[in-house]
Amino acid sequence: MAFVKSVACSCLSLILACGSPVPRTLLLSNVELLDGSGGPARTGSLRVAGDTIVAIGDLTRQPSDSVVDGGGLTLAPGFIDTHSHADRGFDRHPDALAAVSQGITTIVGGQDGDSPYPLGPFLDSLARRPAAVNVAMYVGHATIRTLLLGKDYRRTATATELDSMKKLLRHELGAGALGLSTGLEYEEAHSASREEVLALAQVAADSGGRYISHVRSEDRGFWPAIDELLEIGRVTGMPVQLSHAKIAMRRIWGQADRLLAKLDSARARGTRVTLDVYPYLYWQSTLRVLFPEGNYGDVKEARFALDQVSPADGLLLGRFEPDSSYAGKTVAQIAALRHQDPALTLVALIKESEGKAESVIGTSMIEPDLVKLLAWPYGNICTDGELDGRHPRGYGTFSRVLGRYVREQHVVPLAEMIRKMSALAAENVGIQRRGRLEPGWYADLVLFDPATVIDHATPQDPHALSTGIARTWVNGIEVYHDGLTTGARPGQVLRRSTTAPPPLRPSAHL
Numbered sequence: 370m371a372f373v374k375s376v377a378c379s380c381l382s383l384i385l386a387c388g389s390p391v392p393r394t395l396l397l398s399n400v401e402l403l404d405g406s407g408g409p410a411r412t413g414s415l416r417v418a419g420d421t422i423v424a425i426g427d428l429t430r431q432p433s434d435s436v437v438d439g440g441g442l443t444l445a446p447g448f449i450d451t452h453s454h455a456d457r458g459f460d461r462h463p464d465a466l467a468a469v470s471q472g473i474t475t476i477v478g479g480q481d482g483d484s485p486y487p488l489g490p491f492l493d494s495l496a497r498r499p500a501a502v503n504v505a506m507y508v509g510h511a512t513i514r515t516l517l518l519g520k521d522y523r524r525t526a527t528a529t530e531l532d533s534m535k536k537l538l539r540h541e542l543g544a545g546a547l548g549l550s551t552g553l554e555y556e557e558a559h560s561a562s563r564e565e566v567l568a569l570a571q572v573a574a575d576s577g578g579r580y581i582s583h584v585r586s587e588d589r590g591f592w593p594a595i596d597e598l599l600e601i602g603r604v605t606g607m608p609v610q611l612s613h614a615k616i617a618m619r620r621i622w623g624q625a626d627r628l629l630a631k632l633d634s635a636r637a638r639g640t641r642v643t644l645d646v647y648p649y650l651y652w653q654s655t656l657r658v659l660f661p662e663g664n665y666g667d668v669k670e671a672r673f674a675l676d677q678v679s680p681a682d683g684l685l686l687g688r689f690e691p692d693s694s695y696a697g698k699t700v701a702q703i704a705a706l707r708h709q710d711p712a713l714t715l716v717a718l719i720k721e722s723e724g725k726a727e728s729v730i731g732t733s734m735i736e737p738d739l740v741k742l743l744a745w746p747y748g749n750i751c752t753d754g755e756l757d758g759r760h761p762r763g764y765g766t767f768s769r770v771l772g773r774y775v776r777e778q779h780v781v782p783l784a785e786m787i788r789k790m791s792a793l794a795a796e797n798v799g800i801q802r803r804g805r806l807e808p809g810w811y812a813d814l815v816l817f818d819p820a821t822v823i824d825h826a827t828p829q830d831p832h833a834l835s836t837g838i839a840r841t842w843v844n845g846i847e848v849y850h851d852g853l854t855t856g857a858r859p860g861q862v863l864r865r866s867t868t869a870p871p872p873l874r875p876s877a878h879l
């Protein structure tokens with residue numbers, strides 16, 4: 370059946386410096402349109418004027434159109450990565466190959482409690498010298514906390530310090546951040562009391578923001594950590610998002626259903642809780658994160674971590690500054706080299722890396738749990754990745770979900786997964802007018818082949834490009850085409866707006 374959705378596009382003509390209006394439209398024809406709503410694909414075309422989608426449906430070519438024949442591939446809204454560490458890497462990688470090569474058009478940074486400070490100048494400079502992708506940010510709790518407490522963070526903040534933190538947070542949110550992020554499992558924030566976190570979350574709620582959290586524990590203290598997140602959502606009334614959801618301890622494996630039932634029942638009582646998740650059974654962090662209480666010399670604790678959280682042969686060092694020959698080896702391999710017990714090795718490695726850089730990939734999850742988390746209707750996909758990191762998630766996440774979990778394992782239908790990668794992701798972090806193929810919405814687009822899309826990045830080759838992602842556009846400008854970035858950097862800084870967006874003629878603001 371014929372279908373056409375359009376908006377009058379005369380108002381969207383570009384005005385060149387000479388003053389004469391020059392219509393510049395792009396017609397993407399011969400594509401299967403998945404619009405981000407979760408509805409079925411429809412064959413048709415899509416027209417872009419400037420940075421905006423102006424028509425979708427059975428479109429005939431107009432004189433102003435430059436035409437891209439999609440060759441029957443699928444056109445979807447560009448993917449929105451709601452938990453990204455790409456914000457640390459735009460100075461080195463403004464083309465954001467890791468992101469755009471998997472169809473990502475918007476990244477959300479400032480995660481895990483860590484954001485650039487001060488945020489306003491960071492965003493202003495990104496607006497002046499854009500990256501290839503759009504960028505939205507949260508304000509990090511640990512960033513603010515360590516500004517006040519310095520290195521003395523293994524304690525609760527005093528009332529005076531908390532007051533100062535509230536002021537700082539209010540100021541940082543004023544730069545246009547989406548809300549407050551926490552990384553309560555990390556040492557800079559782990560000693561923050563529930564009261565401290567709740568008081569700061571209330572400031573974010575009062576500013577019209579939201580909350581996103583790497584919770585206090587993903588293993589030993591998992592259930593109380595989930596309760597803390599839900600309490601923040603219940604008391605403040607703002608949306609709360611569980612970052613990179615995982616069940617990362619042997620003892621609680623198989624309990625994804627229990628987690629989702631808990632979130633569903635909180636939602637039924639009015640708490641606006643959602644989650645994001647990445648499609649790997651291993652995380653990346655520091656060795657120290659295995660000791661949340663900071664007792665790094667405790668061999669008993671090391672044995673517990675290796676038995677329950679990640680086995681020695683599942684802990685792969687990505688970086689180890691004190692001895693770079695350890696990079697690429699597991700703790701089990703290093704223990705064998707040193708003729709040492711793995712738990713003693715773990716303790717020794719942490720001692721040796723004091724004040725130095727180290728990173729580790731830890732295998733801690735099982736696929737039956739992951740599959741359930743990927744399928745939850747209120748969960749969207751995130752990478753948790755960097756633009757040049759050691760974990761393959763930075764390059765492979767979205768194509769892995771589409772290839773391995775949609776095409777091969779049928780976890781959810783393709784249209785539903787596209788919704789979770791786009792429209793739902795936008796909704797879960799408060800980004801407006803992106804994530805749908807809809808006239809009047811921004812032209813963030815990905816053209817891909819559902820029959821072949823797959824990731825190739827691995828821990829051994831973390832920067833291998835995916836196949837099946839053909840082309841990516843950000844704000845109507847092509848940024849990626851068959852394995853290469855185009856050099857265009859049309860990304861916008863997305864700032865939280867306190868007012869509803871206008872019905873048409875979108876600005877650079879959310």
Ligand SMILES: [Zn+2]
Pocket residue numbers: 481552583612613
């Ligand atoms: Zn995290």
